[in-house]
Amino acid sequence: MKTQISTIFILFFCLDIFAQAPPRHTLTVETYDSQSMTALRGVSVSYSAGTQGGVSNFRGAFPIKFSGDSVEITLSLVGYQKITRWVKPGTATRIYLKESDTQLGEVQVTGYENHRKLSEIPASIGLLKSNDLERYSNTNLVPALNTLPGVRMEERSPGSYRMSIRGSTLRSPFGVRNVKVYWNEIPLTDPSGNTYLNQIELGNVGRIEVLKGPAGSIYGAGTGGAILLDSPKAPEADQLQARTTVGSFGLFSMNLGIKTHSEKQTTFLNYSKTQADGYRTQSTMKREGINLQTYFYTDLKRTISANLLYSDLFYQTPGGLTLAQYKANPAQARPTVNTALGAVDQKAAIYLKTLQLGIAQNYDFNEHWTNRTAIYLSQTKAENPSIRNFERRLEPSWGGRSVTNYRFENGLFQGKISGGIEYQQGVSSIKTYGNKRGNVDTLQTDDEVTARQFLAFAQAEFDLPQNFFLTIGGSYNRLNYSFLRLGKNAILQEKTFDPVFSPRIALLKKINSSLSAYGSISNGFSPPSVAEVRPSEGSFNFALNPEKGTNYEVGIRGNLLRQRLVFDIAAYSFRLRETIVTRRTDDGADYFANAGNTSQKGLEIALKYLVSKSLIFWTNYTLQEYKFENYVTGGKDYSGNRLTGTSPNNVNIGLDFNSSGGFYANATFQFTDKIYLNDANTDAADSYQLLGGKIGYQKKLSKHFKINAFAGIDNALDVTYSLGNDLNATGGRYYNAAAGRNYYGGTTLNWMF
Incomplete structure (x- = not known):
């Protein structure tokens, strides 16, 4: 009896202990890059007691088991700022890591649908983060993009952009062509093949990825590569921001923004206004815009985002000068x-209004299947009184892109299979009039061009034994143009280009944690844009063929000296067939023609060295040996000549200083070799050197208030140079002079609430 009583007593005592013990909890925490919003694999997790908790998986996730109401965890990943958080059931399970400004660690990129470490991607990808974009006056994309090897961005006058990646601006007398651009995962390049990149205010950009070389296996048309633009995301705290910049030649820029972030949403709303008188006569620019980007995290599986972009841009176009005019007075x-009549008398300018609305959803079905789908509507209205005519355009368009990913893993290897489609359709209503001193004159042509693009793509990534990473992909592309000329004798014509398959295969070997080498072969194609099929001289060119080419590339990247020195080296050989080049009529109108083949061989080197915790030295070098092959036109043989509009040698050097006390400074130097201005190589723009610098002080004055004051100088050597040459210009009117020595300064105020 006593034994039974003792047993019952012990049993009730144990039950009482268990009843009083704190409950045991299990929850999943997911880690993301604060800017790209991509999942971070390999994040180390430790608990408050110092116990190691493991690392995050490919979804950036890891389970936490703890007793009590909450637990303190610390997350760390090379290249990111360490973060400590308290978590408890029912609270935030998404944690965002911010890239470190004082470490040269691993970076995550999203290009080619990889969403992984750059050291594991067999491709050449240039990356600009927020601190890279802020080295300059905070008003212009041009200088920041020109720091990337293989990239050249030009500005003929304030607001007039052109761009090439591993190529020439021969196809772009104005605008951005032959480069596919995405804005928050939504196509910014319209169905006609043109990109109004000048509608994007720098304050609306938080990160840029540049994919160099043919990217058709995932992104479709374009032999020049692709650009992925992202808005700023995931602020440290809810905040209001006001930034003002003033400078030489009437520069004034203002940005007002609000950023909010919680477990359920992230919102970025920005209003911007920029204006400048310009260095040259007839080069005034004014731009106003609103950008709204919002993310809704409905649960751990679903994210819904919406993007609204409105921009109203006006800029004058001063026109190209002859060499004699350029030397006499470049302004x-x-x-x-x-x-x-010249540019002033004809009031040459461009009025451009764009509205784009996009909605996207990211959905994780389970640990294997995910889908991302985006749709958009866009409309652009343009007026262009030019020296020779007055053009009005109305360009509504719509489209969408959907990508499904399947992740798998077995005993030997793991990987991911991606597949998707993209469709775009738009109508360009183009009315061309005579220009009577800036006023509309007699109607010359009234055209409607409808463009339809369809892209289907698939890609497989395999993480193989012995640290090999294999990527195989390809895309099927279709493009159709229909052309309607209105009037008494209406003309309806249609052009359907032959379907194109663009494959890509790439292999990377991760030699060790600090060194990777890769090689790739890819095919690309680039059909003529609407502006090339229906150029400013008014014809509809059925004879113009798409460019096609094959690219062979090898590269090596990694770090040395305990990650103090980071390097990225790529060499490539790209052979382009049916190269499209600009021609001009005697009165200056543009038209386009195929120019045989080009051989484009290049070398790109990027280095970054951590001198100290406060000082980073960086440099890059670009070699471009680009030449025409089998190019005979008008009885003249240009075979062997250098490709028009390309610079054989380019060098960038910079120093970035950030002190713990808040002082910072940036110094930059750029060398650009001479550029041939015509296919005959008889005229060339001289090489030039640019020196610039910026100093500033940023300080968190209180829990709620932060200030950043800065001042800088561009073109400190006061060099006369042309940044945006009119290639093959009639009468040798090639030159568009850039600003001489100029200064700027400003402040950024943040109020956290």
Whole structure:
């Protein structure tokens, strides 16, 4: 009896202990890059007691088991700021890591649908983060993008952009062509093949990835590569931001923004206004815009985002100068000569309004299947009184992109299979009039061009034994143009380009944690854009063929000296067939023609060295041996000549200083080799060197208030140079002079609430 009583007593005592013990909890925490919003694999997790908790998986996730109401965890990943958080059931399980400004660690990229470490991606990808974009005056994308090897961005006058990646601006007398651009995962390049990149205010950009070389296996048309633009995301705290910049030549820029972030949403709303008188006569620019980007995290499986972009841009176009005019007065606009009126008399300018609305959903079905789908509507209205005519355009378009990913893993290897489609359709209503001193004159042509693009793609990634990473992909592309000329004798014509398959295969070997080497072969194609099929001289060119090419590339990247020195080296050989080049009529109108083949061989080197915790030295070098092959036109043989508009050698050097006390400074130097201005290689723009610098002080004055004051100088050597040459220009009117020495300064105020 006593034994039974003792047993019952012990049993009730144990039950009482268990009843009083704190409950045991299990929850999943997911880690993301604060800017790209991509999952971070390999994040080390430790608990408050110092116990190691493991690392995050490919979804950036890891389970936490703990007793009590909450637990303190610390997350760390090389290249990111260490973060400590308290978590408890029912609270935030998404944690965002911010890239470190004082470490040269691993970076995560999203290009080619990889969403992984750059050291594991067999491709050449340039990356600009927020601190890279802020080295300059905070008003212009041009200088920041020109720090990337293989990339050249030009500005003929404030607001007039052109761009090439491993190529030439021969196809772009104005605008951005032959480069596919995405804005928050939504196509910014319209169905006609043109990109109004000048509608994007720098304050609306938090990160840029540049994919160099043919990217058709995932992104479709374009032999020049692709650009992925992202808005700023995931602020440290809810905040209001006001930034003002003033400078030489009437520069004034203002940005007002609000950023909010919680477990359920992230919102970025920005209003911007920029204006400048310009260095040259007839080069005033004014731009206003609103950008709204919001993310809703409905649960751990679903994220819904919405993007609204409105931009109202006006800029004057001073026109190209001859060499004699350029040397006599580089700041002048193209003058009136006899009866041929110049830019001032014709009030040459561009008025551009764009509205784009996009909605996207990211959905994780389970640990294997995910899908991302985005749709958009866009409309652009443009007016262009030019020296020779007055053009009005209305360009509504719509489209979408959907990508499904399947992740798998077995005993030997793991990987991911991606597949998707992209469709775009748009109508360009183009009315061309005579220009009577800036006013509409007689109607010359009234056209409607409808463009339809369809892209289907698939890609497989395999993480193989012995640290090999294999990527195989390809895309099927279709493009159709229909052309309707209205009037008494209406003309309806249609052009359907032959379907194109663009494959890509790439292999990377991760030699060790600090060194990777890769090689790739890819095919690309680039059909003529609407602006090339229906150029400013008014014809519809059925004879123009798409460019096609094959790219062979090898590269090596890694780090040395305990991650103090980071390097990325790529060499490639790209052979382009049916190269499209610009031609001009005697009165200056543009038209386009195929120019045989080009051989494009290049070398790109990027280095970054951590001198100390406060000082980073960086440099890059670009070698471009680009030449025409089998190019005979008008009885002249240009075979062997250098590709027009390309610079054989380019060098960038910089120093970034950030002190713990809040002082910072940036110094930059750029060398650009001479550039041939015509296919005959008889005229060339001289090489030039640019020196610039910026100093500033940023300080968190209180829990709620932060200030950043800065001042800088561009073109400190006061070099006369042309940044945006009119290639193959009639009468040798090639030159568009950039600003001489100029200064700027400003402040950024943040109020956290």
